[in-house]
Amino acid sequence: MRSLVENLQDDLHIIVHGERENLITSAEVKQRFPKGNVRFIRWKSAQREINFRKDTAAFMELYTILKRLKRQVHIDAVHLHSSKVDFSEG
Numbered sequence: 848m849r850s851l852v853e854n855l856q857d858d859l860h861i862i863v864h865g866e867r868e869n870l871i872t873s874a875e876v877k878q879r880f881p882k883g884n885v886r887f888i889r890w891k892s893a894q895r896e897i898n899f900r901k902d903t904a905a906f907m908e909l910y911t912i913l914k915r916l917k918r919q920v921h922i923d924a925v926h927l928h929s930s931k932v933d934f935s936e937g
Contacts, residue, residue, distance in 0.1 A: 848926070859884055859885075859920070863890050865894065892908045
C-alpha cells in the first residue's frame with residue numbers, strides 16, 4: 848500500500864484498516880505514510896480470527912463504509928488485502 852501511495856502522489860488514497868495492536872498500532876502505521884494524500888478510516892469490527900458472526904458484522908461494516916465513500920467521493924479503484932488465514936488441519 849505504501850508503494851502505491853508514494854508513487855501516486857497526486858491522488859487521494861483512503862485506507863480502511865483494522866488494527867492488531869499486539870503487532871503495530873494505527874498511529875505507527877499512519878506515521879509510515881506521506882502526509883497530505885492519505886486518509887485513514889478505522890474498520891472497528893475487522894479481526895483476524897475466523898468467526899462467522901463477527902465476520903458477517905465486519906462485512907456489513909465494510910459495506911457501509913464503502914457505500915458512504917461512494918456517495919461522498921469519486922472512487923476510481925478499490926484494492927483489497929486480507930491477513931485472515933485458517934491454519935486448521937483438514
